[in-house]
Amino acid sequence: MRSVSTRQKLKQSLFKQGRAALAAARPGAAAGYRCPLCLVDFPTPEALTLEHAPPESLGGRERCLTCGPCNRFGGRKLEPALAEAQRQYDSDKGLAPYHVRGTTRLRLAGCLINVRMIADKEQSTFIIPYEMNRPDVHEAFKDQLLALAGGGNVIDQNVQATIDLKTPEIPRDLERSAILKTAYLIAFSELGYSYVLDRAFDIVRRQIAHPEEPLIGMFGNGGPLNATGPIAEEGLWFITEPRDLPGIYVRFGHFGAVLPLPGHLTFYSEWRDRFPGEGKPRIRAAPPSWERPSQRLACVMDYWSHRRRRNFRWPRPR
Numbered sequence: 001m002r003s004v005s006t007r008q009k010l011k012q013s014l015f016k017q018g019r020a021a022l023a024a025a026r027p028g029a030a031a032g033y034r035c036p037l038c039l040v041d042f043p044t045p046e047a048l049t050l051e052h053a054p055p056e057s058l059g060g061r062e063r064c065l066t067c068g069p070c071n072r073f074g075g076r077k078l079e080p081a082l083a084e085a086q087r088q089y090d091s092d093k094g095l096a097p098y099h100v101r102g103t104t105r106l107r108l109a110g111c112l113i114n115v116r117m118i119a120d121k122e123q124s125t126f127i128i129p130y131e132m133n134r135p136d137v138h139e140a141f142k143d144q145l146l147a148l149a150g151g152g153n154v155i156d157q158n159v160q161a162t163i164d165l166k167t168p169e170i171p172r173d174l175e176r177s178a179i180l181k182t183a184y185l186i187a188f189s190e191l192g193y194s195y196v197l198d199r200a201f202d203i204v205r206r207q208i209a210h211p212e213e214p215l216i217g218m219f220g221n222g223g224p225l226n227a228t229g230p231i232a233e234e235g236l237w238f239i240t241e242p243r244d245l246p247g248i249y250v251r252f253g254h255f256g257a258v259l260p261l262p263g264h265l266t267f268y269s270e271w272r273d274r275f276p277g278e279g280k281p282r283i284r285a286a287p288p289s290w291e292r293p294s295q296r297l298a299c300v301m302d303y304w305s306h307r308r309r310r311n312f313r314w315p316r317p318r
């Protein structure tokens with residue numbers, strides 16, 4: 001956690017960078033910082049908040065500013081779904097023990113008790129916290145265990161235990177909007193307003209704000225799109241295949257999403273038509289060719305060169 005003054009400085013710095021970037025991208029715009037999610041302009045930084053992308057729960061860093069309502073909407077509604085998806089993925093792959101959220105109930109020899117459960121590949125551990133059970137139930141359960149263990153010896157009889165376990169269902173629409181939001185904010189923080197203020201992103205912002213509406217059929221589906229080789233690494237990539245559907249692929253952790261290039265208003269419907277019903281089409285991608293950008297990427301380049309002149313950090317091409 002950064003200290004308060006470090007966070008204030010970072011906020012000031014991001015505000016100034018964003019204000020300069022907006023003035024460069026939209027010379028007619030009123031002076032200020034534009035929330036990249038709701039596009040409201042803020043003349044001063046007070047109402048803006050530091051935004052992590054990826055979310056803090058996934059180890060992301062504070063990358064840009066968004067307004068309070070947009071930040072809270074993401075934090076309360078979208079990101080818990082993404083964090084749960086990450087936990088279940090890590091547990092499936094044996095990367096981290098799975099802490100079952102909420103209460104699990106364990107039935108042992110007629111005694112029912114609330115437990116916390118932590119599962120990994122090898123074993124499950126049950127913790128029986130005092131505060132989750134009535135004291136008399138807790139005592140009775142302890143007596144039961146001691147009786148079964150024969151006063152401290154190893155249990156030498158079959159013990160029947162039943163676990164009432166519910167793995168939380170992940171609301172897929174919220175998870176998908178959370179992935180899209182993260183990819184969008186990473187792209188914004190790297191490419192700037194020129195890129196995301198393009199009309200091709202209207203549908204992206206609408207989808208983030210209205211996860212329950214199926215506006216974008218497919219944009220990565222939370223998975224790696226069968227991405228192999230270097231593009232399985234985190235970063236911003238330029239899609240080279242399918243050749244006639246170029247775009248940007250943003251990868252973070254094991255999540256990824258495709259984003260349109262400027263002016264490509266039918267990008268997502270073309271993707272959907274190309275891969276009907278397919279969750280994870282195969283794609284190829286390369287580091288964006290910043291030296292020789294395609295026609296469509298040129299408007300992004302304006303912003304990049306502006307940033308480079310001002311010594312903005314640019315991610316290493318990989």
Ligand SMILES: [Zn+2]
Nearest residue numbers: 035038067070
């Ligand atoms: Zn906002």
